Amino acid sequence: MSNFTxxxxxxxxxxxxGNYLISRTxxxxxxxxxxxxxxxxxxxxxxxxxxxxxxxxxxxxxxxISGVDVEIITNLQFASTAGxxxxxxxxxxxxxxxxxxxxxxxxxxxxxxxxxxxSGIVPYTVYMANKSFIAENxxxxxxxxxxxxxxQQWFFENSSRAVAExxxxxxxxxxxxxxxxxxxxxxxxxxxxxxxxxxxxGFERLQDIMDLSGELSQxxxxxxxxxxxxxxxxxxx
Numbered sequence: 576m577s578n579f580t581x582x583x584x585x586x587x588x589x590x591x592x593g594n595y596l597i598s599r600t601x602x603x604x605x606x607x608x609x610x611x612x613x614x615x616x617x618x619x620x621x622x623x624x625x626x627x628x629x630x631x632x633x634x635x636x637x638x639x640i641s642g643v644d645v646e647i648i649t650n651l652q653f654a655s656t657a658g659x660x661x662x663x664x665x666x667x668x669x670x671x672x673x674x675x676x677x678x679x680x681x682x683x684x685x686x687x688x689x690x691x692x693x694s695g696i697v698p699y700t701v702y703m704a705n706k707s708f709i710a711e712n713x714x715x716x717x718x719x720x721x722x723x724x725x726x727q728q729w730f731f732e733n734s735s736r737a738v739a740e741x742x743x744x745x746x747x748x749x750x751x752x753x754x755x756x757x758x759x760x761x762x763x764x765x766x767x768x769x770x771x772x773x774x775x776x777g778f779e780r781l782q783d784i785m786d787l788s789g790e791l792s793q794x795x796x797x798x799x800x801x802x803x804x805x806x807x808x809x810x811x812x
Contacts, residue, residue, distance in 0.1 A: 582703045583802040586720045586771035586809075588727075589700040591691030592629045593766045594671045597660065597684040607687045609637035612645045618656045618668035619647040625699065626669055626690070628788040633693045635787060660684060672757040673749060689764040696777040697784065699766075709802070720805040721812075723771050730767055735759040771806035 602611070612634070620627035627649060631641045639645050651659055660668035661683050669690065670678065678684035702719070709716050730738060739754035746754060761767065775797045785791040 581705055581707075582800070583706055583709060584698065584701045584703045584773060584800055585709065585716055585802050585804075586723050586806050587698050587701045587768045587773045588723060588771070589766050590696050590768040590777065591699060591764060591766045592626065592689075592694045592697070593699070593761060593764070594626055594669050594690050595675045595686045596688040596690060597668050597670055597675060597678055598687045599666060599684060601685045602687045609634065609639060609688075609693075612667065613639060614644070615666040616646040616648065616664075618651060618660055618665040619649050620653070620656075620669060622649050623788065623790050628784050628790065629690055629694045629697070630669060631788055632784040633690060636693070672760075673753065676753060676757060686760075689760065691764040691766055694784075695780050696774060697781045698773050698777050701773065713805075717805050717808060720771055720809045724806070724809040727768060727770060731769060735762060770810050772803050772810060773801050773806065775801075 596617075617630070619630055627647075630647070634641055634645055641647050648659075648665060656668055657670055657674040657678055659665070660670075661678065661681070667687075668678075668684070675686055679686060702723070704716065735755050735758040736751075738758050739751045743749075743751050743754060749757075778797050778801060782791060782794050786794070
């Protein structure tokens with residue numbers, strides 16, 4: 576753990592898990608209950624990875640024990656999970672877009688829940704730097720953080736269609752219509768942070784998630800790993 580004290584997390588981009596639980600049957604998402612997974616098999620993520628840890632956390636919060644009440648497959652490569660599900664493995668799978676949308680469009684699976692809906696706020700995508708680099712280059716860190724915040728503001732001030740059109744040159748393999756669908760459900764799940772400030776509640780929840788998964792040897796104080804100075808300055812200015 577001591578090695579990580581050389582770094583500081585200074586800005587946050589996303590605040591929730593951005594993946595989805597996909598079922599073989601078109602369950603009504605509004606009537607979905609995690610209890611539905613009891614006795615079922617789920618294609619999960621690799622052990623110790625954020626998607627897998629968050630799945631285990633959500634199951635526990637809903638009275639289900641991984642490996643006892645729900646079988647989770649964790650030995651598949653990330654890029655292989657969608658194909659394995661389509662081939663008939665598992666009752667459910669966890670997928671990010673565009674894989675989730677692709678499965679839906681083929682009619683071989685249905686998104687029934689966004690994991691970010693139940694994970695709560697967590698520092699999912701954050702930026703960190705060596706403390707010495709931050710001390711020697713505060714202007715670079717501040718400009719980077721300002722840019723993140725301006726991007727966050729632009730995202731929430733514009734439509735999903737406008738965002739899709741803007742990013743399309745970087746994702747030309749997808750249509751603007753498909754990008755709009757993916758962005759809109761990210762928006763509905765409140766995946767993107769509204770500002771770059773990291774919250775202590777989210778940090779503590781992340782430690783709860785890691786602790787539950789057996790991936791945390793000891794808890795760490797918020798200020799040991801988090802420096803909100805640049806994020807707070809960006810928001811204030």
